[in-house]
Amino acid sequence: MSKSLPSRADNYSEWYNELVKRADLAENSAVRGCMIIKPYGYSIWEKMQRALDDMFKETGHTNAYFPLFIPKSFLSKEASHVEGFAKECAVVTHYRLKNDPNGGGVIVDPDAKLEEELIVRPTSETVIWSSYKNWIQSYRDLPLLINQWANVVRWEMRTRLFLRTAEFLWQEGHTAHATKKEAIEETEQMLEVYADFAENFMAMPVVKGIKTANERFAGADETYCIEALMQDGKALQAGTSHFLGQNFAKAFDVKFLSKENQLDYVWGTSWGVSTRLMGALIMAHSDDQGLVLPPKLAPIQVVIVPIYKGEEQLNAIIEKVNPLVKSLRKSGVSVKFDTSDNQSPGFKFAEYELKGVPIRLAIGNRDMENGTIELARRDTREKTSMAFDGIEQVVLDTLEDIQTKIYAKALAFRTEKTHVVNTWDEFNAKLEEGGFISAHWDGSSETEEKIKELTKATIRCIPLDAKEEAGTCILTGNPSNKRVLFARAY
RNA sequence: CGGGGUGUAGCGUAGCCCGGUAUCGCGCUUGGUUUGGGACCAAGAGGUCGUAGGUUCGAAUCCUGCCACCCCGACCA
Known part of the structure; x- marks a missing residue:
């Protein structure tokens, strides 16, 4: 294994793949397209889950669990939904194996064919709505606010660790409401929750918007x-x-009786984020030295590396550092004091940088004599020698500062890479530079398709905060009343 | 699924054109010396050369099928 990572400038996707593996986040599995999330990667996901789950609970949702398998017939009940997912579903056809009579290990027992095939869920709307039919009779049963943490399978052609895998972990919220207004409010509320999470935990700025008809979820x-x-x-x-x-x-015949004794269909929402957020997190902040993790999601927030000659010095350092470790932990900071002696300090420095640990403290004999400790921050890679006394507060402040600074950096990058363009030539020129392009579009699916065909750029969204503004479509010159956001996308 | 490429120890590789049972580095084990940015010395362990078949006295090497992975397209959170 070579020591340094491929650089982002040389080959971005190779940098990403290598980083995921070297930082011990995930690896490919024996099954094509599926990934093994390793302990370090999973602990980041767990932190994401915890934060999101708390936010869901605060907004009144409760967790439940629905089965992995969906009867094939369920999937055909909502026409556009099937159309959207049919091409990428894994199907269970048999329930038993047997020994190959010809000797070659086990084979599928042809006598064990299922009467109705089962689909491995690509998403759970259908199973969940078939239950909701039984759960909802009256307006008093509404709203129904449920979330589940689960795995789903979508048989993708080309996969990439975290960004697109055949099986992935996610949460999916499924709610039912008495009125259209309330359902839309729920949809918007959860979008706010996601944006809040992305910005305040992941330190990743996001644009909130709505999809065009082409990019809309199948069934929404x-x-x-x-x-x-x-x-x-x-x-x-x-x-x-x-x-x-x-x-x-x-599709699933879910009706309720209103206060006015009127029978009506309920209004629904669904919302989800997946382990893809891991990919986003990695790509948002990391550099050629490795991961850069926001303190709020870092499994290890502070690592302490002792530098010593001989056991005596090590013991003195341990004695000095232990109270600090204890008090940091009491303040809710996750600390690793790495006293292992099978790696040199230099190796440890590089290793924890690769893993994105926000703060590294190093303490050696020199510091012991001077009453100092060295603090290195991962985001800027700055090292500062400072007084040992009072270091705890500095660490707490620095963690907050890193969280703020990496957000600011990502935001500055996005601002710099968001181009407002008015002509087709400008559009193409800026597209090559990368980034978001804010441009006018005539609102037709044909134009959107045409632009995609010509440039590989898609309309990412119509931003919620888009201003009313008269303009002409970048491609057709037809009138438009607001700008939309184009980009090439993952 | 189309076009291109690659499969040799845990990882990265040499050898392949020109057939004779596998090279080097990292990592691993043991012992010693080290430790302020990826330490050093010594001794070890580890390989049915992706897989199935063919040619041959003999195949990592030549031929055919299959599989997997990577890059580029079509599809997607």
Whole structure:
């Protein structure tokens, strides 16, 4: 294994792949397209889960669990939904294996064919709505606010660790409401939750917007999304929140009796974020030295590396550092004091930088004599020698500062890479530079398709904060009343 | 699924054109010396050369099929 990572400038995707593996986040599995999330990677995901789950609970949702398998018939109930997912579903056809009578290990027992094939869920709207039918009779049963943490399978052609895998972990919220207004409010509320999480925990700025009809979720009336910009100038859809209208209620016959004794279909939403956020997190901040993790999601926030000659010095350092470790932990900081002696300090420095540990403290004999300790921050790679006394407060402040600074840096990058263009030539020129392009579009699917065909750029979203502004479509010259955001995307 | 490429120890590789049972580095084990930015010395362990078949006295090497992975397209969170 060579020591340094491929650089982002040389080969961005190779840099990404190598980083995921070297930082011990994940690796490919024996099954094509599936990934093994390793302990270090999983602990980041767990931190994301915890934060999101708390936010879901605060907004009134509860968790439940629905099965992995979906009867094939369920999937055909909502027409556009099937169309969207049919091409990428894994199907269970048999329930038993047997020994090959010809000797070659086990084979599928042809006598064990299922009467109705089962689909491995690509998403759970159908199973969940078939249950909601039994759970909802009256307006008093509404709203129904449920979330589940689960794995889903979408048989993708080309996969990349975290960004697109055949099986991935996610959460999917599925809610049912008495009124359209309330369902839309829920959809918008969850989009806000996602944006809040992305910005305040992941330190990743996002654009909130709605998808065009082409990019909409299969079965939704409206898809809201958060879009982030990666360091290579490509956009990444980081989360979606769908207003389902009455589509699934009609498909699964979910009706309720209102206060006015009127029978009506319920209104639905669904919303999800996945382990793809891990990919977003990696690409948003990391550099050629390795991961850069926001303190709020870093499994190890502070690592302490002792530098010593002989056991006596090590013991003195341990004695000095232990109280610091204890008090930092008491303040809720996750600390690793790495006293292992099978690696040199230099190796440890490089290793913890690769893993994105926000703060490194190094203490050696020199510091012991001077009453100092060295603090290195991962985001800027600055090292400062400072007084040992009072270091705890400095660490706490620095963690907050890193969280703020990496957000500011990512935001500055996005601002710099967001181009407002008015002509087709400008559009193409800026597209090559990468980034978001804010331009007028005539609102037709044909034009959107045409632009995609010509440039590989898609409309990421119509930003929620887009101003009313008269203009002409970048391609057709037809009138437009607001700008949309284009980019090449993951 | 189309076009291109690659499969040799845990990882990265040499050898392949020109057939004779595998090279080097990292990592690993043991012992010693080290430790302020990826330490050094010594001794070890580890390989049915992706897989199935063919040619041959003999195949990592030549031929054919298959599989996997990577890059570029079509599809997607």
